[in-house]
Amino acid sequence: DTAVSQTPKYLVTQMGNDKSIKCEQNLGHDTMYWYKQDSKKFLKIMFSYNNKELIINETVPNRFSPKSPDKAHLNLHINSLELGDSAVYFCASSQSRISGRAGETQYFGPGTRLLVL
Amino acid sequence: AQTVTQSQPEMSVQEAETVTLSCTYDTSESDYYLFWYKQPPSRQMILVIRQEAYKQQNATENRFSVNFQKAAKSFSLKISDSQLGDAAMYFCAWAYGQNFVFGPGTRLSVLP
Numbered sequence: 001d002t003a004v005s006q007t008p009k010y011l012v013t014q015m016g017n018d019k020s021i022k023c024e025q026n027l028g029h030d031t032m033y034w035y036k037q038d039s040k041k042f043l044k045i046m047f048s049y050n051n052k053e054l055i056i057n058e059t060v061p062n063r064f065s066p067k068s069p070d071k072a073h074l075n076l077h078i079n080s081l082e083l084g085d086s087a088v089y090f091c092a093s094s095q096s097r098i099s100g101r102a103g104e105t106q107y108f109g110p111g112t113r114l115l116v117l
Numbered sequence: 118a119q120t121v122t123q124s125q126p127e128m129s130v131q132e133a134e135t136v137t138l139s140c141t142y143d144t145s146e147s148d149y150y151l152f153w154y155k156q157p158p159s160r161q162m163i164l165v166i167r168q169e170a171y172k173q174q175n176a177t178e179n180r181f182s183v184n185f186q187k188a189a190k191s192f193s194l195k196i197s198d199s200q201l202g203d204a205a206m207y208f209c210a211w212a213y214g215q216n217f218v219f220g221p222g223t224r225l226s227v228l229p
Contacts, residue, residue, distance in 0.1 A: 033217070041156075041206055043219040056216070088160060105152070106217060108162035 003027050006091050006109040013081055014117055021076045021112045023091030031055070032074035033106065034066060035090040043090070049074050081116045088113050119144045121211050121220035129226040130199045137184075138194045138223050140209030146170075149213040151185065151192045156222075157205040165207070168192065201227050 004025045013019055025032060033056075034046040048056035052068040063079040078085060088111045094104040121142045130136035142151070153165040168176045168185050175183050180197045196203055204227045209220040 041222045041224075043208060043222075045217055090162060092162075104150075104212075105164055105167055106212075107164075108154075111160045111162075113160075 004091060004093055004107050004109040006089075006112050008112060009110060010113050010115075012115045012117065015081055015083060017081050018077070018079045019081060019114070020078070021089055021091075021114075023074050023076070023109055025072055025091075025093040025107070025109075027093055027095075027107060029093040029095045029107075030071060031094045031104075032068065032071075033092040033094075034074065034076050035092065036060075037088040037090060037111070039087070047074075047076075078114075081114075083116050086114055086116045119146075119211055119213075119216065119218045121209055121218050123207075123209055123220040123223050125223045126221070127224045127226070129228055130196070130203075131228050132199055132201060134199055135195060135197045136199055136225065138196075138207050138209075138225065140192045140194070140220055142190050142192065142209070142211045142218075142220075144190070144211060144213070146213050149211060151183075152210040152212065153181070153183070153192075153194045154208045154210060154219075155203075155205045156208065157202075162208075166194065196225075199227050201229065203227050 007022045031050045033048045037043045046060050047066045049068045065077045068074045090111045091109040092106040094106045149170045151168045155163045155165045166178045182195045184193045206222045208222045211218045
């Protein structure tokens with residue numbers, strides 16, 4: 001009964017390939033996020049979805065495309081993988097709605113370590 | 118733009134002692150939230166403590182407490198009676214709505 005789950009935990013692939021990372025939350029939250037944590041442990045938000053609608057889209061290459069089939073899922077698809085995409089990707093969720101309270105706690109998945117060779 | 122700074126890349130503490138991790142932030146908002154997250158070697162991001170900016174009282178969770186100075190935009194974390202299991206990266210974070218900004222992290226080592 002994991003709150004926020006991600007698959008796979010590890011992903012090793014060749015440059016140029018296309019891959020997806022899946023995220024699911026069973027907390028009933030309205031908002032989901034994708035973060036990238038680089039080798040220096042710096043954590044940066046990539047996307048935020050509220051009720052299947054894109055809210056935050058930070059400056060990331062358009063090779064990265066989030067997809068939210070329903071509010072419990074937010075998948076991350078990456079096209080034409082590059083060496084610099086190697087990182088740990090975290091999914092997170094929070095209860096907040098757009099017009100709701102400020103700064104709801106975010107609950108994180110276990111992370112997906114992506115290694116591009 | 119909001120920024121969060123953690124000026125101590127690494128800290129160490131003797132087991133059973135107390136350590137304080139620093140965090141400062143910059144924002145023009147008045148109603149926001151602050152968090153400390155812990156990331157042990159397992160990589161899992163674990164919420165340690167949360168502070169609402171409109172509350173003057175400092176948040177406390179067992180051995181973890183914060184010193185929130187709103188005017189100074191400072192939010193330090195104090196860990197009392199440090200345990201080996203406290204060894205981890207600690208991230209300070211600022212949040213308003215869906216905007217979450219993390220600091221660069223402080224790596225805490227606990228010495229036996």
